[in-house]
Amino acid sequence: MGKILTKSAQGLLSLLVVFITVFPCAAYFNLPPLPTADKYGDVVMDQKATAQGQKAVVFSHWSHRVRFSCRVCHFELDFAFVAGQSDINEEDILDGDFCGACHDGSQAFGVTKQNCVKCHTGNDIDRSKQFAQLQDKLWKLPQGQYGNRINWTLAQQRGLIKPKYSMFRPEEKPLAFAKALVLEAEWSWVSPAVFNHDTHTPWLDCANCHPSIFNIKKKTTKHFRMEYILEKKFCGVCHFAVSLPIDDCSACHPDMRKR
Numbered sequence: 347m348g349k350i351l352t353k354s355a356q357g358l359l360s361l362l363v364v365f366i367t368v369f370p371c372a373a374y375f376n377l378p379p380l381p382t383a384d385k386y387g388d389v390v391m392d393q394k395a396t397a398q399g400q401k402a403v404v405f406s407h408w409s410h411r412v413r414f415s416c417r418v419c420h421f422e423l424d425f426a427f428v429a430g431q432s433d434i435n436e437e438d439i440l441d442g443d444f445c446g447a448c449h450d451g452s453q454a455f456g457v458t459k460q461n462c463v464k465c466h467t468g469n470d471i472d473r474s475k476q477f478a479q480l481q482d483k484l485w486k487l488p489q490g491q492y493g494n495r496i497n498w499t500l501a502q503q504r505g506l507i508k509p510k511y512s513m514f515r516p517e518e519k520p521l522a523f524a525k526a527l528v529l530e531a532e533w534s535w536v537s538p539a540v541f542n543h544d545t546h547t548p549w550l551d552c553a554n555c556h557p558s559i560f561n562i563k564k565k566t567t568k569h570f571r572m573e574y575i576l577e578k579k580f581c582g583v584c585h586f587a588v589s590l591p592i593d594d595c596s597a598c599h600p601d602m603r604k605r
């Protein structure tokens with residue numbers, strides 16, 4: 347009994363701490379530090395490479411998402427949304443799976459002896475020069491505040507980039523589904539989050555989110571709360587590592603003041 351009491355007292359205390367530190371939106375969540383803009387979205391892939399005498403592969407999202415939607419890789423080609431979960435062998439790539447679907451020597455550089463090091467770069471790879479061209483010279487993409495510091499939504503909407511929706515069926519287009527949802531937080535003093543389907547569908551398949559991440563019925567997704575988002579669930583699946591990061595409170599909670 348004493349134990350249970352202590353537990354609930356602890357619960358109350360931590361709620362109180364959350365209340366005091368969360369409101370009114372500042373440096374409460376103790377978010378992990380963001381990498382520099384050119385490294386945001388980089389994924390170190392090293393399930394086997396180092397063990398097999400090759401340097402690790404550092405996959406860059408920004409250099410690929412200018413040309414391809416998330417859907418191409420995470421729906422058509424079946425890459426996992428979690429680093430290290432795709433289980434890739436060099437043989438698969440040579441067979442045209444995973445990276446090999448494009449890196450075949452015609453759409454993109456192929457898997458040849460002199461190209462091993464283009465992918466197996468090791469952790470010290472520096473892509474900052476190529477990245478600078480995205481914003482300045484070549485692409486002139488609109489600025490964002492966090493993450494890659496690129497406003498990818500505007501870049502796509504203005505046609506500055508045309509990420510392919512499908513690599514197999516060029517005629518395929520996203521379903522027109524413009525439903526915007528206001529996701530009221532359970533705590534009345536927190537300004538609600540907004541979710542726009544039409545800013546997501548150019549990049550993603552409905553099946554990327556439904557039903558494994560979100561139920562299709564509004565407000566039936568269980569435990570849909572910030573504490574779980576911070577565990578990289580729900581919106582946090584993408585908005586921690588690749589899309590505009592969780593630090594950007596006012597992107598999702600438009601009425602929250604900027605940090």
Ligand code: HEC
Nearest residue numbers: 389410414415416419427428429430431432583584587588
């Ligand atoms: C050209 C292919 C490609 C494209 C396009 C792509 N991804 Fe990825 N993504 C990958 C690969 C490869 C991984 C690493 C998977 C692994 O390690 O098993 C990955 C991993 C991820 C992860 C996990 C990162 C982590 O640190 O855990 C997230 C989240 C993600 N991608 C989201 C996106 C989103 C959102 C988009 C669209 C804006 C996108 N990806 C576009 C290939 C791609």
Ligand code: HEC
Nearest residue numbers: 403405406409414418444445447448449453454455464465
């Ligand atoms: C959907 C097609 C596609 C897939 C899948 C893909 N790439 Fe690429 N990748 C490209 C294209 C197109 C380019 C640019 C053309 C070129 O460099 O040949 C490119 C460029 C690159 C570059 C040079 C630019 C940079 O980021 O430094 C690297 C390295 C690279 N890819 C690694 C990978 C790895 C590793 C994977 C798998 C984990 C992968 N790619 C999967 C299409 C793809």
Ligand code: HEC
Nearest residue numbers: 391392393394395398434435436445449457458459462465
């Ligand atoms: C287009 C990008 C790309 C190129 C080019 C490439 N690799 Fe890889 N390779 C990968 C990725 C991605 C993995 C998976 C990394 C991991 O998780 O360990 C991998 C894994 C490996 C592995 C460990 C897995 C296994 O099958 O044993 C070896 C060995 C390997 N590559 C050798 C090579 C050699 C040799 C070359 C050049 C002939 C090469 N790779 C070129 C992307 C590439």
Ligand code: HEC
Nearest residue numbers: 521523546547550551552555560561562563564565566567
């Ligand atoms: C990036 C993730 C994501 C993508 C992609 C996505 N949805 Fe959703 N969808 C959501 C979220 C989040 C909700 C709200 C869930 C909740 O409230 O529990 C939702 C809710 C819905 C609802 C219920 C709306 C209501 O008012 O009750 C429908 C219907 C729906 N989605 C259809 C689709 C269709 C069709 C597509 C593809 C064109 C799609 N979704 C793509 C995240 C997504």
Ligand code: HEC
Nearest residue numbers: 498499539540541542545549580581583584589590597598
């Ligand atoms: C499967 C990946 C994924 C999930 C899950 C996801 N998003 Fe996104 N989101 C994206 C991508 C891709 C973009 C395009 C812009 C970018 O990458 O920064 C985006 C853009 C946005 C934007 C900016 C555009 C706009 O509509 O104003 C907001 C806000 C946003 N997402 C909110 C949410 C919320 C809220 C959730 C959870 C209910 C969510 N997202 C879940 C991938 C995702």
Ligand code: HEC
Nearest residue numbers: 371529530531532536539571572573581585592594595598
């Ligand atoms: C990618 C979108 C997204 C971003 C970025 C985001 N939130 Fe949230 N937030 C949500 C969603 C979705 C909910 C849950 C709404 C609901 O209950 O249906 C939520 C709920 C909340 C709640 C209510 C309590 C709870 O746990 O549900 C608070 C407080 C909150 N967010 C604060 C913040 C702060 C502070 C930041 C910036 C550090 C932030 N959020 C960034 C999407 C986001």
